[in-house]
Amino acid sequence: MDTAARSYLDHNATSPVRPEVAAAVARALNLPGNPSSIHAEGRAARHALQEARARLAALVGAAPERVVFTSGGTEAANTVLSGALRRRGCPAPTRLMISATEHPCVAAGHRFSDEAVETLPVDAGGTLRLDALAARLDACRDEAVLISVHAANNETGVVQPLAEIVRLTRAHGRALVHSDAVQAVGKIPLSLDALGLDALTLSGHKFAAPKGVGALVLAEGVTLETAFLRGGGQEARLRCGTENLLGIVGMGEAAEIARIALDAEAVRLAGLRDALQNRVRALAPDAVVFGEGAARLPNTLSVSVPGLEAATALIALDLANVAVSSGSACASGKVARSPVLAAMGVSPALAVGALRVSLGWNSGDADLRRFLEGFERVVSSLYQRRGQAA
Numbered sequence: 001m002d003t004a005a006r007s008y009l010d011h012n013a014t015s016p017v018r019p020e021v022a023a024a025v026a027r028a029l030n031l032p033g034n035p036s037s038i039h040a041e042g043r044a045a046r047h048a049l050q051e052a053r054a055r056l057a058a059l060v061g062a063a064p065e066r067v068v069f070t071s072g073g074t075e076a077a078n079t080v081l082s083g084a085l086r087r088r089g090c091p092a093p094t095r096l097m098i099s100a101t102e103h104p105c106v107a108a109g110h111r112f113s114d115e116a117v118e119t120l121p122v123d124a125g126g127t128l129r130l131d132a133l134a135a136r137l138d139a140c141r142d143e144a145v146l147i148s149v150h151a152a153n154n155e156t157g158v159v160q161p162l163a164e165i166v167r168l169t170r171a172h173g174r175a176l177v178h179s180d181a182v183q184a185v186g187k188i189p190l191s192l193d194a195l196g197l198d199a200l201t202l203s204g205h206k207f208a209a210p211k212g213v214g215a216l217v218l219a220e221g222v223t224l225e226t227a228f229l230r231g232g233g234q235e236a237r238l239r240c241g242t243e244n245l246l247g248i249v250g251m252g253e254a255a256e257i258a259r260i261a262l263d264a265e266a267v268r269l270a271g272l273r274d275a276l277q278n279r280v281r282a283l284a285p286d287a288v289v290f291g292e293g294a295a296r297l298p299n300t301l302s303v304s305v306p307g308l309e310a311a312t313a314l315i316a317l318d319l320a321n322v323a324v325s326s327g328s329a330c331a332s333g334k335v336a337r338s339p340v341l342a343a344m345g346v347s348p349a350l351a352v353g354a355l356r357v358s359l360g361w362n363s364g365d366a367d368l369r370r371f372l373e374g375f376e377r378v379v380s381s382l383y384q385r386r387g388q389a390a
């Protein structure tokens with residue numbers, strides 16, 4: 001595919017691998033040894049593994065030895081939510097509290113019984129209702145609770161108040177907090193230790209590393225009662241099996257680039273996103289931007305124009321060489337009503353038009369122009385049809 005002729009604006013689905021990352025992966029291809037081996041080849045592979053671990057740990061504010069490499073965000077979140085997460089001195093959690101806008105790897109990826117799960121509401125802007133969390137924690141004083149709230153939403157980009165969430169749970173005393181930080185890592189500053197989280201999950205392909213690699217990061221004093229995979233003792237015995245060295249080295253490189261560029265890139269992307277949002281509004285004055293009043297990732301715009309079907313718009317934009325997504329890209333291929341927008345109280349008629357534009361490291365003005373040309377054609381034909389119908 002001639003990528004130069006296309007504008008890829010779907011970074012929340014997957015952010016294309018950066019050239020520097022591809023080069024690091026290519027170099028790792030020449031590491032012949034197994035990281036567990038004692039000889040020089042093994043030591044070189046182990047060095048690359050540990051360098052990547054340190055780089056990733058620096059991005060998420062944790063000690064390197066607290067990083068457990070996995071195959072991605074889904075594997076890490078599923079394992080945490082299997083009930084295996086433990087904190088020293090805290091009983092095993094018997095109740096799970098999640099927000100109503102979690103990714104399916106949390107909402108459908110846990111192993112708690114239906115009666116033991118509480119789904120906490122979000123407000124119209126998509127932010128977790130802290131009053132609801134406080135009330136439920138109060139009602140469950142005698143229980144050990146696992147709370148899982150994502151750091152940022154994949155569809156709307158809405159950022160959750162993790163510091164406040166952790167503060168509330170501290171008062172409870174027997175609550176563990178996990179965050180699916182897959183969409184936030186590499187896009188906004190986030191520190192496991194500074195926030196006081198017990199665990200977070202992340203995924204390399206959301207910040208320009210290869211697909212199929214991620215990590216679980218555990219706070220000091222927190223561990224898993226049951227390992228992800230048992231065997232040869234890798235990853236502090238928590239996730240055995242020879243490591244995906246190529247993916248891990250790529251993720252380490254991507255983490256280092258993201259860490260160094262984080263602040264400047266957030267400002268650049270927010271500028272592009274806000275300009276895009278303004279132009280979209282100018283072309284479609286009745287457009288509704290989801291999560292507009294809330295804290296949002298700098299790269300994400302989720303928008304719907306009444307009467308516009310996202311599926312139709314997506315195809316028209318694809319033909320105009322622009323890749324965006326409707327609702328959640330993880331469920332792409334089917335345009336079902338988004339549970340995230342439903343939880344925010346968005347009507348089904350409006351939700352069916354939700355288009356998600358997510359920018360990233362290779363997005364620039366030319367991509368915005370191409371999107372806006374395609375979008376203008378789509379909305380002017382909608383307004384024409386509306387005019388005829390009137």
Ligand SMILES: Cc1ncc(COP(=O)(O)O)c(C=O)c1O
Pocket residue numbers: 012013071072073074075103105150152153154180182183202203204212213214330
């Ligand atoms: C918020 C969120 N969590 C988890 C995942 C799953 O991550 P992975 O694709 O690495 O399994 C995604 C992927 O889209 C996501 O957006």
